[in-house]
Amino acid sequence: MHGAPHKAKTIISTTRCLELLHVDLFGPPSHESLGGKKYCLVIVDDYSRYCWVFFFKPQWTMMEFSNQVQRNYNATILAIRSDNGTEFKNYTLDDFLGEEGIQHQYSSPYTPQQNGVAERKNRTLIEAARTMMMEYKSNYNFWAEAISTACHATNRLYFRKGLEKTPYEILTGNKPNVSHFKVQQMDVKSTFLNGPLHEEVYVKQPPRFEDPHFPDHVFKLKKALYGLKQAPRAWFEMSMMGELKYFLGFEIKKMRQGTFVNQAKYLQDMLKRFDMKDAKVIGTPMHLKCQLSLDETDKAVDPSSTVR
CATH class of the missing domain: 3.30.420.10 (Ribonuclease H-like superfamily/Ribonuclease H)
Structure with missing residues (x-):
C-alpha cells in the first residue's frame, strides 16, 4: 500500500x-x-x-x-x-x-x-x-x-x-558576532621567519605566560612568526613563473578552441633515452583479437626504466 x-x-x-x-x-x-x-x-x-x-x-x-x-x-x-x-x-x-x-x-x-x-x-x-x-x-x-x-x-x-x-x-538571543570568535593559532612547516606583514595579525597569549594584569589582551605582531598563514601566501606569490606550459610530463596548449593536453615531450624524452630518436617510423600490423600471455620463464623487466 x-x-x-x-x-x-x-x-x-x-x-x-x-x-x-x-x-x-x-x-x-x-x-x-x-x-x-x-x-x-x-x-x-x-x-x-x-x-x-x-x-x-x-x-x-x-x-x-x-x-x-x-x-x-x-x-x-x-x-x-x-x-x-x-x-x-x-x-x-x-x-x-x-x-x-x-x-x-x-x-x-x-x-x-x-x-x-x-x-x-x-x-x-x-x-x-x-x-x-x-x-x-x-x-x-x-x-x-x-x-x-x-x-x-x-x-x-x-x-x-x-x-x-x-x-x-x-x-x-545572542546574534553571531566576530567578537565571539576564539583566537586560534596554527602550525605549518614552510614559513618565512621575520618576514614583513601586510595586514594586522593578532595572536593569543601563550599558555602559562599570560599577563596577570591584562589576561584578556592579545599580541599584535610586527613581523611574521613561525606558523602564520601569510607565509605560504607569500611563497605562492614568489612562485608565479608565467603561463603554464608543462606539468608532470604533460604539455599544455591553450588555444581559441580550448585547452589541449598531450605527452609529446614525454615520448620524445623516452625515444632520446633509448637512442631511438632518429629511428625510422614504420607501421607494424597486429592481430586485433590476439590474446597475449605472461612469459614466466624470462627475466622480469624493471618497470622503473620506463615509468617517469
Whole structure:
C-alpha cells in the first residue's frame, strides 16, 4: 500500500522555543565511538530548529536533558514528538512525562514522514559527518565527534526560514558576532621567519605566560612568526613563473578552441633515452583479437626504466 506524499509546511506552527521537540534515536553503527558509545539521540526544537545530539550506551534517560534545558533557557517543554520505537514507548519515560505535564506525540506506524523533522536532521548530520571523515581520512571511531561538529555548525550557519535568523540566535538571543570568535593559532612547516606583514595579525597569549594584569589582551605582531598563514601566501606569490606550459610530463596548449593536453615531450624524452630518436617510423600490423600471455620463464623487466 502506498501513502500519499506530505506537502511541505510553509508556516511555523509553534510560537516559542521548547514548545515542541522532535526526538529520534539512531544506532548502533558498525563501529563504536572513542568512548564506547553506540547510540545517538537527536533532539530538534520545532520553533528555532536548534539541534542537540547526545551519545550513550543503550541504557539512557531523557530526564536529565529535560531538566537541564528548561533551567538554561527559562522555558517549559509542552510536547515531544517521536516514532513508535520501543526506546520511546516505556513506562519510565511515560511516567516522567506525565509528572512534568509534557505531552508525548507518536507518529503512526510505518509513517516516518510524521516525524520528518528529526528524521531529516538525522540524515543531514550523518551525511555531513561521513563527508568530513572521508575528506580527512579519519578513523571510523571518530563518528561521534564528526556528528557533534556537524551539529555545532548547522546551529550557527543556516537561517530558519520565516524568521531569518540562525537557530542559535533564536534560542539564546545572542546574534553571531566576530567578537565571539576564539583566537586560534596554527602550525605549518614552510614559513618565512621575520618576514614583513601586510595586514594586522593578532595572536593569543601563550599558555602559562599570560599577563596577570591584562589576561584578556592579545599580541599584535610586527613581523611574521613561525606558523602564520601569510607565509605560504607569500611563497605562492614568489612562485608565479608565467603561463603554464608543462606539468608532470604533460604539455599544455591553450588555444581559441580550448585547452589541449598531450605527452609529446614525454615520448620524445623516452625515444632520446633509448637512442631511438632518429629511428625510422614504420607501421607494424597486429592481430586485433590476439590474446597475449605472461612469459614466466624470462627475466622480469624493471618497470622503473620506463615509468617517469
